[in-house]
């Protein structure tokens with residue numbers, strides 16, 4: 246069981262709920278084909294061990310949920326890979342048996358306590374705990390929650406509307422982690438902007454996927470952006486034109502990343518990506534050379 250003390254911004258409390266943190270088989274040249282292959286070893290002094298393992302030449306994998314308590318509402322941002330899923334073309338996410346729900350309970354939250362589940366997008370590693378296996382059926386893990394899903398992603402990842410190419414890593418994901426929630430009547434699709442309360446609003450931030458979303462937090466002058474996979478690695482802060490190989494629209498992904506990083510730098514916003522190790526969330530500044538630098542890390546226990 247992993248526990249992680251929260252960070253407080255204004256009246257909002259944010260806790261990192263771990264699903265997995267450890268080795269990954271992925272190399273930088275696979276996940277970030279745009280990146281300079283020499284950059285990773287050349288910057289191992291700060292990338293290793295939080296983000297990169299120089300000894301093996303592979304990336305560090307981190308899967309977690311951001312647990313937000315705001316105005317009495319319990320909110321989960323992204324739900325990892327889930328346990329027991331069949332992922333024939335993404336074996337790294339298949340047949341997990343992690344202590345995610347125990348870690349959530351250690352943060353004081355049972356599945357029944359969750360009011361809102363946010364999927365920033367519908368990739369395999371962001372919707373897994375939307376459902377759990379009950380007998381032979383996938384059922385909603387959070388039976389009292391409303392699940393907020395960007396409609397462009399809901400339409401894009403539905404294999405009936407948009408057949409996926411052979412070998413697609415997102416195979417089965419819509420069927421086992423989205424449709425059971427839809428059938429239970431728990432999904433609210435949204436477009437453009439969706440306000441949750443006076444402190445939190447979802448806005449579209451397309452590029453990584455057509456419906457990728459950013460969650461904005463504003464409480465008593467403290468601000469944050471939950472950016473999902475607009476940032477996979479801090480290398481994309483230093484080099485904002487570096488996409489992951491899973492960015493569906495490369496040009497739009499770069500533009501969205503630059504727009505959000507500039508806003509975070511201008512407005513002193515804490516940035517919460519989906520998969521950062523190390524301090525997990527950070528503030529950024531303009532570099533002065535059309536890119537960005539990491540100013541400081543949030544006060545989370547380092548992973």
Ligand SMILES: [Zn+2]
Nearest residue numbers: 368370474519
């Ligand atoms: Zn992801």
